[in-house]
Each structure stands twice: as structure tokens, then as C-alpha cells.
Amino acid sequence: MSPSDTLTPPRQNSAVQAILNVVRRELTGYFSTPVAWVFIVIFLVMAGVFTFYIGAFYERGLADLAPFFQFHAWLYLFLVPAVSMRLWAEERRSGSIELLLTLPLTTWQAVVGKFLAAWFFIGLALALTFPTWVTVNYLGDPDNGAIFAGYLGSWLMAGGFLAIGSCISATTRNQVVAFILSVVVCFGFLLSGLPMIMNLFSGWAPQGLLDLVAEFSFLSRFASISKGVLDLRDLVYFGLVTVFWLMANTIVLELRKAD
């Protein structure tokens, strides 16, 4: 008696089915341990602290969420690598990478599936900050279009950080190493427009390179989005950064599957 007696033979999954199956598995994994809940609580508490204490939300007397979005980049700098560090490092450590990548799905589908799950998860944490939005609407009459743009920009920026972290996580089997390296690289991307990083280049690099480095700054890109200016170039920028790092992630896996 074999299972095939009662079951129709399986088909080849479409790319979408394959990716969604990985997304579903990842999300099941997140929520079957307390880690997901701990992360969400910390994210919400930190977002609140930044907005209301450091950002002086009430004292400003303005009906917008600028103090809320202002600190997101810094929040993500540490919290996104905390999510991304386990994406591939844990697969390597436990050996399940061998199981996943011998199933009939491509490495790219696995990379995208894992990324999307983590991105949705961060999106959920972000969405749970809605009481802040309710508060500002209760207190005043904010520009909700600008707030929506801010949320979208924030989520896209989180995706950029996440793709960086996912790629770095694929290079090691040690989650702590993955975390620290991700924070460092994300920090570089965050600040690349600021004098601190620019001074490293300004003595010797040609103006073209300087402009290029300045263009890479997450912070300046996000600053305009969080003010409600949805510039297509900024959206494309975050999209390209994400796709670039996910492709690098795939290549890293293809080159170094075994160790």
C-alpha cells in the first residue's frame, strides 16, 4: 500500500506557489516560538519611546507623525538585523538548508520566500503602531496622505535593511556574526550621505563617486518620504537596493552551499 494509491501524482509548483509555501513555513516558524511576540513588543515600545519622549510628539503641538517616522531608520538599524540574522545562518547551523534546497524549488524562490515572510512580519509590527495614528487623528487634523506615504516609505526602507541582513546571514552559520556584520553594513548605508562617511571619501575620490555615495543614503531618501513626498525615484531606489541584495544573497548561497 503506497500513498500513490489514494493520491494523484504531484505537479510542479508554479514560482508563486513555491514562494508562498516558503512564506507560509517561515511565518509558522516565527509564531511557534515566543521570539516573534518579543520582537513585536520591543518594536512597539521602542517606537513609542522615540516618538513621545525623544521626538517630543506632544510638546511640538503639530498634527503630524514626523517625530514617529524620524527615528525609524535607527530603530531598524538594530531590530531588522535581529530578524534577518537567523534567516540563513540558522538553516546552515541546523542543516535544514540541505533539505530546503533539494526540494523542487529554485534558490531564488527560497530567498524571495524567506525575505517576504520576514518583510511581512516587520510590516505587521509596523501596522501595530496604528494607535499612534489614531492618537494624532484624535488630537488634530493631520495629512493622512503624508502619513500613508511615511508608512510605505518606512516599510520599503525596512525591506532594504532586511535584504542586506538576509544576504549577510547567508555567509555564516553564526547568528551573532550575522547580526553584527548586518548592523555595520546597514549603518554604512544609513549614513552614507552624512559628513562622517563623506569625509572618508572627500579627500581623494572624484566628485562622481562622492555623488554616488551620497545617493546611497537611506536616511536622506527616507527623510523626503517621511515628509509625505512620494518621489518615484526614492521608491525605485529602495526597490533596487532590495533586489540587488537578494540577488547577491542567491549568489552567495549558490557558491557556498556546503559549509
Next chain:
Amino acid sequence: MNEVRITAQGLTKRYGFLTAVDDLNFTIESGEVLGFLGPNGAGKSTTMKMLTGFLAPTSGTASINGHDIVSDSLSARRCMGYLPEGAPAYGEMTVLQFLEFIARARGFSGQEVGRAASAAMERLNLEQVAAQAIDTLSKGFKRRVGLAQAILHDPEILILDEPTDGLDPNQKHEVRSLIREMSADKIIVISTHVLEEVHALCNRAMIIADGRLLVDDSPQGLLSRSRYHNAVTMLVENAEKIASTLSEMPEARKVEIREGELTVFPAKDASLFAVISDRIREHQWDVKELRLEAGRMDEVFRQITSGEVRK
């Protein structure tokens, strides 16, 4: 029926200067249960990882039912079930969640997902732990979960890397009967360093060392390479005296005494057993135990894998 067949042509894997698998050529046909034998680090796992599409070969290739493992990897993977070494799984998931994930990845959808998962659980007696997280299971159960995910889509080809490693004797017996039960119309490739397993399960054995294929034979063929093949061992008192009598027979090439046991090795093509039984009756020796040796697998294994080094 489409053909069920694995062919490897010049399959090679190098890591820098280290050659892990060196120019393997073989064909495996339906109904064969192939045992991959070899010392640790011989290249068994690397070969399996290449066949299942996890690692890309440095040169050469293999095809699974006509699907090339490099250029048509997904089709090749669909025909195979694979138990990686150590039976890794997603420990935080329950057995049922995990098998449903595998079922979906294998292309089942809707109600079939649950049916495929429960059929696999039934096959490996996993029903009572269906709702438990895999991390909390014992080693034996974890191994069975690994086997369940490998057979879930009833593949024509099963690649099992050390399927019974670390199991207790009862669990080993269970896994072996399962493999034997499935073997009729499939190809099963198992790697092991338990030599008895080859004899118990396989109808073909390959010994590899340092990445090279040294022997490709049936288990019986392997045993017949042993110097113990067709030797007669007996447990007697005053072994020395009997030994000197027996060594005068033309059929005996050599007589050895080890730990009170006396072993007579046959001269070429001689059948010793009948001759020795006659002698025993004739001389009225007090024999406590008498047996015909089939051959000793561990001795053959050592001879083949270490002989290579000494030469």
C-alpha cells in the same frame, strides 16, 4: 512506465586542491538497493549531495530518469526523496506542519496536502507525535520524520544518507524493514558505515575511498573476496592436535587457531565442510561448534579500503 535509472558520468567534486569525489561512473537501475560504503570522508555524502542537486559537480554530471542534475535540476529533484545526513528538519514546527510544508513543496494542493502528510505519518508510525514540535522528539522519532518527508511523494528514487545512524536496534530493524518493503519497484541508495546493513538490505554495494570507486559488487560477491569465504571454523578442545591433523589434508590451505577457535582455510575451489565433517566422525573429536564461514564483511572492507593506501 518511464525508465527509472541513475547514471553518473565522470562525476567529480573538488574543494580547492582537495578532490572529494573523483571521476565516478555508474548506472543504477530500478529494483536495486545500493549500499554506499566507505570510511568517513570518503566522499559518500558529497556524491549524494550532488545527485540530489544540493551541490553542483566540478566536472562530469549525472542524470536521474533522464533529467540532468545540473541543467534540469528541478525535474530531477521531483523524482527523488532525500534524507540528508542527520535528518535535519525545522525543529520549531510540529510533525504535521512540517510534513504539510513538504507536501506543498512537492506539488500537492488542497485536501491532498493533509492526505499525503497523514499517509506518510501512518507509514512511519508518527501519528501519536503529529502535534509535537520536532525539537522535542527523540532521535528515533526525528529520523522517522526525516524518512517520512523523503517518502511522502512516493518517489521512484530514494537517497538516504545514513538512515539508521544513531538508532537503537529496534528502530534500526523498523527502518530496515521499511526500506525492504519499498524496494521492489524503486531505486534506493543508502550510505552507511554499518557493514551488516549492506548484507541485510542491499543487493549491490559500492565501496568508495578517497573519492574513488574501488569495488562495485553484490554483497555476496564482496563476501567471496574475504579470505574467510568458505572457511570452516570449529570450537574444540585440544585444538593444536586437531589442527596438525587437518593441515595435512590436501583441501586445507592453512589452519589457524585464534581464541580457542580453529579455522581451516580452503585450498582453491575445495569444499571443506563435507571433508571436515567426515574427519570429525572418523576421529570421534568432541566438537562443540562447527560452522561454515560466508566471509567477513569487515575484513573485506578493511582489506579494500586500506590496501589502497598501502600500495
